[in-house]
Amino acid sequence: MRSASVGISPLIVVNRNSGTPLHRQIYDAYRGAILRGDLHPGQQIPSSRILTTELQVSRFPVLNAYAQLLAEGYFESRVGAGTFVSASLPEQLMSVVQAAASPAQIPSGARPVSRRSLRYPTFDRLHTMRGWGAFGVHQPAFDQFPFQIWSRLVARHSHSPQANAIHHIDPRGSEAFREEICAYLRTARGVKCDTQQIMVVSGSQQALDITTRVLFDPGSRVWVEEPGYRLERIILAAAGCHLCPVPVDSEGIDVSAGIKHHRKARAAFVTPSHQYPLGSTMSASRRLQLLNWAQSSGAWIIEDDYDSEYRYESQPIASLQGLDANARVIYIGTFSKVLFPSLRIGYIVIPLDLIDKFVAVRFAMDIFPPYLYQEVLADFMRMGHFGRHIRRMRQLYRERRTALVKSLKDEFGDSVQVHGAEAGMHFVITLPNIASDKEVTERAAKERIWLLPLSTCYSGEKKRQGFILGFGSTPAGQMARAVRKFRAILDSAT
Numbered sequence: 069m070r071s072a073s074v075g076i077s078p079l080i081v082v083n084r085n086s087g088t089p090l091h092r093q094i095y096d097a098y099r100g101a102i103l104r105g106d107l108h109p110g111q112q113i114p115s116s117r118i119l120t121t122e123l124q125v126s127r128f129p130v131l132n133a134y135a136q137l138l139a140e141g142y143f144e145s146r147v148g149a150g151t152f153v154s155a156s157l158p159e160q161l162m163s164v165v166q167a168a169a170s171p172a173q174i175p176s177g178a179r180p181v182s183r184r185s186l187r188y189p190t191f192d193r194l195h196t197m198r199g200w201g202a203f204g205v206h207q208p209a210f211d212q213f214p215f216q217i218w219s220r221l222v223a224r225h226s227h228s229p230q231a232n233a234i235h236h237i238d239p240r241g242s243e244a245f246r247e248e249i250c251a252y253l254r255t256a257r258g259v260k261c262d263t264q265q266i267m268v269v270s271g272s273q274q275a276l277d278i279t280t281r282v283l284f285d286p287g288s289r290v291w292v293e294e295p296g297y298r299l300e301r302i303i304l305a306a307a308g309c310h311l312c313p314v315p316v317d318s319e320g321i322d323v324s325a326g327i328k329h330h331r332k333a334r335a336a337f338v339t340p341s342h343q344y345p346l347g348s349t350m351s352a353s354r355r356l357q358l359l360n361w362a363q364s365s366g367a368w369i370i371e372d373d374y375d376s377e378y379r380y381e382s383q384p385i386a387s388l389q390g391l392d393a394n395a396r397v398i399y400i401g402t403f404s405k406v407l408f409p410s411l412r413i414g415y416i417v418i419p420l421d422l423i424d425k426f427v428a429v430r431f432a433m434d435i436f437p438p439y440l441y442q443e444v445l446a447d448f449m450r451m452g453h454f455g456r457h458i459r460r461m462r463q464l465y466r467e468r469r470t471a472l473v474k475s476l477k478d479e480f481g482d483s484v485q486v487h488g489a490e491a492g493m494h495f496v497i498t499l500p501n502i503a504s505d506k507e508v509t510e511r512a513a514k515e516r517i518w519l520l521p522l523s524t525c526y527s528g529e530k531k532r533q534g535f536i537l538g539f540g541s542t543p544a545g546q547m548a549r550a551v552r553k554f555r556a557i558l559d560s561a562t
């Protein structure tokens with residue numbers, strides 16, 4: 069049921085100088101709003117007393133108008149509850165309502181939009197948003213999240229907030245939360261930072277947007293991993309940057325190839341802990357080579373460290389930022405994987421000399437991040453729930469990953485190649501004879517199997533066909549069945 073604006077008065081403008089009596093103006097305004105569909109059946113109407121105050125008229129015209137609307141069946145009153153738009157408007161009236169529901173505005177005439185807006189691809193619901201279930205990438209084990217603890221913390225912080233919680237805060241976010249993030253990054257990720265360098269953002273996506281605004285001009289050349297993270301490329305392309313795809317192999321981005329073909333780039337965007345999507349970890353020698361190139365050519369490195377909490381075969385690998393002696397790395401992290409994506413909370417670790425620039429851009433963008441969940445998350449971390457959750461999930465995802473790899477091997481034997489299953493919540497598979505991974509993805513979606521086509525991660529012409537499979541949200545016991553379903557879809561497509 070639509071619940072729009074209970075108790076909100078509709079926009080009624082009365083004109084005391086008009087020849088039309090006030091009660092008629094009020095009546096016409098309500099009737100018109102109902103016929104246009106602005107007020108919907110069952111919606112509560114403010115009491116005559118409230119409307120009288122808001123319109124600053126005497127009570128009689130309001131009472132008169134309400135009486136007439138009641139008599140004609142536009143309104144109904146429910147004892148003890150108030151006055152409502154009739155839940156069942158007369159049929160004759162409904163046909164008028166439907167006719168009136170056609171768009172009230174028809175776009176016409178010149179309608180200029182920015183060139184920049186044309187550089188964004190049309191939004192489609194393809195990958196992440198279609199459905200919940202088998203192989204959904206970016207889907208955590210939602211049912212395992214400690215919502216009881218979480219809701220207690222939300223209640224605590226909503227119950228009697230401090231004045232600073234409902235007032236403006238630093239554009240970088242809550243100090244207490246930034247302290248927690250800073251301590252976590254220093255301890256768990258080997259990041260070199262202090263609290264003033266941390267900026268809380270609405271997920272990595274906003275981090276990338278702010279970073280792009282600070283660092284790049286139209287025409288700036290930026291290395292992007294090939295294949296790589298599509299949403300980063302969208303931001304760079306929209307900013308007018310020149311994308312320089314650099315191949316990745318088992319050691320991460322091929323720095324020599326990058327230097328050979330695009331030495332003069334302004335920056336490199338990399339996922340060194342867990343290359344997206346192929347899953348390799350950048351080797352130590354590549355890390356040093358990349359840092360050396362950046363220092364010698366005055367370039368920046370954007371490190372997207374999106375899911376490094378989950379490693380299954382080896383110890384977590386320290387961040388690239390922690391190796392950097394020259395403050396060339398902008399480090400970006402997120403709670404989307406480790407907690408859940410709808411939190412929309414991530415962070416940037418900003419080199420000291422760039423803090424003012426990042427703050428200026430952020431302030432112009434959305435002034436500062438929403439406060440409540442920052443405080444909740446600060447407590448969640450301080451009280452040890454965050455660390456516990458990571459440890460539990462690491463075990464759970466390890467089981468889910470192992471079950472998925474086994475089910476794939478059972479079903480496809482040696483013909484399936486699994487890439488990068490040592491970490492994270494997804495891996496890539498390639499199979500022979502896949503003509504179009506996009507087409508298979510479309511078919512699979514009809515069966516509620518949520519694949520992500522590997523080919524969409526390439527920016528160049530040469531695209532490898534394959535699938536990114538998430539295993540975060542599917543229990544180990546359900547993997548074999550899901551893989552059999554996937555197999556049947558593939559068989560019917562080839």
Ligand SMILES: Cc1ncc(COP(=O)(O)O)c(C=O)c1O
Pocket residue numbers: 206270271272273274297339344372374401402403404405409413414
């Ligand atoms: C490479 C990469 N970076 C970052 C993210 C997280 O993005 P966000 O923090 O905007 O949800 C994802 C997906 O979850 C990803 O795949």
